[in-house]
Amino acid sequence: MDIRTLCLGLLTMGDASGYEIKKTFEEELSHFYEASYGSIYPALTKLTEEGLVSCREMAQEKRPDKKVYSITPMGRLAFMDALSKKPGRDRIRSDFLAILMFADLLPARQLSRLIDDRIDHYRERLAELDDCHASQEETPAHQFVTGYGRAVYQAAIDYLEDNRHVVEGEALLSRASAAG
Amino acid sequence: MDIRTLCLGLLTMGDASGYEIKKTFEEELSHFYEASYGSIYPALTKLTEEGLVSCREMAQEKRPDKKVYSITPMGRLAFMDALSKKPGRDRIRSDFLAILMFADLLPARQLSRLIDDRIDHYRERLAELDDCHASQEETPAHQFVTGYGRAVYQAAIDYLEDNRHVVEGEALLSRASAAG
DNA sequence: TCTCGCATGTAACGTGTTACATGATTCC
DNA sequence: GGAATCATGTAACACGTTACATGCGAGA
Numbered sequence A, B: 001m002d003i004r005t006l007c008l009g010l011l012t013m014g015d016a017s018g019y020e021i022k023k024t025f026e027e028e029l030s031h032f033y034e035a036s037y038g039s040i041y042p043a044l045t046k047l048t049e050e051g052l053v054s055c056r057e058m059a060q061e062k063r064p065d066k067k068v069y070s071i072t073p074m075g076r077l078a079f080m081d082a083l084s085k086k087p088g089r090d091r092i093r094s095d096f097l098a099i100l101m102f103a104d105l106l107p108a109r110q111l112s113r114l115i116d117d118r119i120d121h122y123r124e125r126l127a128e129l130d131d132c133h134a135s136q137e138e139t140p141a142h143q144f145v146t147g148y149g150r151a152v153y154q155a156a157i158d159y160l161e162d163n164r165h166v167v168e169g170e171a172l173l174s175r176a177s178a179a180g
Numbered sequence C: 001t002c003t004c005g006c007a008t009g010t011a012a013c014g015t016g017t018t019a020c021a022t023g024a025t026t027c028c
Numbered sequence D: 001g002g003a004a005t006c007a008t009g010t011a012a013c014a015c016g017t018t019a020c021a022t023g024c025g026a027g028a
Helices: A003-012 A018-026 A037-049 A073-084 A095-100 A108-135 A140-179 B003-012 B018-026 B037-049 B073-084 B095-100 B108-135 B140-179
Strands: A053-058 A066-071 A091-093 B053-058 B066-071 B091-093
Touching: A003 A018, A003 A037, A003 A066, A003 A073, A018 A037, A018 A066, A037 A053, A037 A066, A066 A073, A095 A108, A095 B140, A108 A140, A140 B095, A140 B140, B003 B018, B003 B037, B003 B066, B003 B073, B018 B037, B018 B066, B037 B053, B037 B066, B066 B073, B095 B108, B108 B140
Parallel strands: none
Antiparallel strands: A053 A066, A091 B091, B053 B066
C-alpha cells in the first residue's frame, strides 16, 4: 500500500487537509507507517486529478488558507478495491537488529548502552500508545491496532530485559579472555 | 544502515560471493532486512572500488565462475565506524496493520480471512526461526536476534488470537444492525 | 526577538526494486 | 522436457526523503 492509497483511506474517515493528514501519520500511524510532506502533497494533487478526491479551498482568519480534501464516490470504490487486495508482506528495516547481529564486534559498554536506549525507546512508544488510548474516542479497529502495537512493544521490552545477558555475557567473556 | 554497509558487515563473518550474500539475506536476515540482486551486486562493485573489500575470481567445475569477496583492513575499520553510529529508527511498513485500521469497511468474512492468513504467516516465520536454530551453529549474537524474532512473532500471534473478536465482533454487529 | 505552529508546495536526490539478459547443470 | 539451483549483471523505473522556498500569528 503506497502513501497515495493510505491518504485516500484516511479521507474515508473525514475530510482533511494535507497538513492534517501529515499529523495523522505522525500520531495514529507512526507505529507502522511514515510519510513526509514531500509524498503527501503530490499524492493529494494526483488523487484530485484522477477524480478520487475533491478539493475546496478554505480561507481562514489568522491562519493560512487551507485546502480541504474530500473523498469522492469513485475514490471510495478505488479504496475498497485496494483494501480487497491481499496485503503485501511487512517491510521491516531495523538498524538495531542489524547492529545486534554483530554484537561480538562491539565494546561491552556500547552494547549495553544500545540495549538500554532501545528499551527506553520502546517504553516511550508504549507511552504514546497509552496517551492515544486515553485522549481519543477510538473505533474498535483503532483500538485493536493500538493494542497490537502495545503487545509487540511489551514483548520486545520483556525479551530484551530477560535475555540481554546472552550477548552482554559474551562481550564480557571475550574481554576477559583477551585480558587474561 | 544501507545495503552496502550490511554487505560489508556480512563479509566480516567470512568471504562470500554476491549470490551467497543474497542467500544470507533471504535466510538469516529476512526477518528484519531485505535486499535484491539489483542492490547487492552494485554495492559489492562500489565497495571494491573504494578498497573496502577485495575480490578474486574463482573458476569452478560444473558451475559458473564466481567472484569471492573478502573484507580488507580498511573495510573492517569502515564497518566498525558504521556500527558505532547510533542506529536509525526502525522503518516499518505494514500493509496488514494499515488495512486493519479500516476493518470496519471490510466484509466480516474477508476480515477473518485476513487475520487467519496473518496468524498462519507468523507461524511459518516462527518455524523458519526454529529451523534456523536447529540446523546451524549460532553465535550468541545470532541466537539473541533469533530469539527476539521469536518473542515478537509469538506475541503477535497471541494478541491476534486473543483479541480478534474486538474487530470481528464489530463487523458482525454492523451486519446485524444493517440487516435488522 | 525568536521560536513554534499552521499551511502548501517543489526540485534534487538517494536508494532500492523489477524485469530483463545469459547460460550451464542437475533433478524429476 | 522442464523446472530449479548456481551465478552475474544492468537499465528503467518507482517511490519516497531532504532540503529549500514562503509567510503569517501567537506566545515566551
